[in-house]
Amino acid sequence: MSFSFPFGKNEAHERLGQEFGNLHLDTKIQTSHAKPLANADPVVTPIYHSTTYRYKTVDQFHQPNHGSNYCYQRCGNPTSENVEVIINEIEKGQGTLVYNSGLAAASAVFLEFLGAGSHLICMAPLYSGTFSFLTETMTRYGIEITWVNVETEGDNFANAVEKAIRPNTKIIFVEVIANPSMAVPDLKGTIAVAHKHKINFFIDATFASPYNIQPITMGADFVMHSCSKYIGGHTDVIGGCVTVRDEENWKRLKLQQLTTGSAAAPFEASLLARGLKTLALRVDRISDNALEIAKHLEKHPKVTHVWYPGLESHPGHKYAKDFLRKYSGMIAFDVGTAENAIKFIEALKIIIHAVSLGGTESLIEHPLSMSHGKELLRHEFAAKVPEGMLRFSVGVENVTDLIKDLDQALQKI
Ligand SMILES: Cc1ncc(COP(=O)(O)O)c(C=O)c1O
Known part of the structure; x- marks a missing residue:
């Protein structure tokens, strides 16, 4: 083989x-611009x-679009847009935007679609940062x-949401599974209420x-993810995304994103693209592990x-069964x-004591003394976290080893 x-x-x-x-070296360096290689079509x-x-x-x-999509990185970047196209395909939306964090994604929707x-209308409890x-x-x-x-509303949740509607209600916001209590709302019923009253339905999934x-x-109408969790999947990137049902809303969010400067950076976007390649494998394994562990813990004295x-x-099991493929990897349990x-x-020896979730490694935390601390409890509608509750993000490890680790630590209390 010969090369030139x-x-x-x-x-x-x-x-x-x-x-x-004839240019001077310092000018030459600035003007030199290698064209993209001909016939190079990278897989990644x-x-x-x-x-x-x-x-x-x-x-x-x-x-x-300036004859291309690209003018300045804050306005658009090929690596980030690649991730947006992939997430949009998965979500079956009419447009996705990636942000520099999950909270940047959530706050973008609130700031754009609520006004003075x-x-x-907001589900409680929910993630402390959004709260x-x-x-x-x-x-x-x-x-x-x-x-x-x-x-507390349980099966009456959608009714209670409908009763709360006012002429100026612009958004109904829920989490698909509440952080940290794992409560599951009646999604279908609540979406039907939102449609009936022509109010935007926004979900953190x-x-x-x-x-x-x-x-x-x-x-x-809007679905967001903290991509720092299952989408990134490897505990090495902070990011967020919003997918919309109506392209006009994408245009509003896109304009807002470039004026507020909240887009994901290309390096982070490339990590999200890599994470997405194994999303199905990881979440499938994690969900299977979590179900087995939850059943084991339920029997533990x-x-x-x-x-x-x-x-x-679980009080929301019938809803979850209806709209989730599998039940995902988040478990809360109480040790008194x-x-x-x-x-x-x-x-614990294998399961890591850390906040956050959704990575390949199992993480566990004590919400009351960590993510959902006393500061939040002064609010009437903050999550009322039982003092013995632990929040467990199950990973991809062998489930037998995880159960052994849980059992040996339970023996110590
Ligand atoms: C349910 C939920 N939504 C949103 C966020 C915020 O995401 P980020 O930390 O990427 O800003 C988190 C973070 O823990 C979360 O758990």
């Missing part, structure tokens, strides 16, 4: 001809690290919020992952309660007291 160096592919050399050779989308894009003519800049004086954004930030802009508790549910196909949507004992919970967590 691809001389003559330097765009500046072609443009400047002889003059190129490259990381486009350029903040800006060159134009041949001024006219090109003024054409729709509008009303939001803080809504109660601390959005209320300062005159947004009114009605909280509807999915745990992070805990289920886009493998286990595609809410757009059920009629949701030292465990007073298990909350997992895949268990028949905070003292027991802390002793148990510190005795």
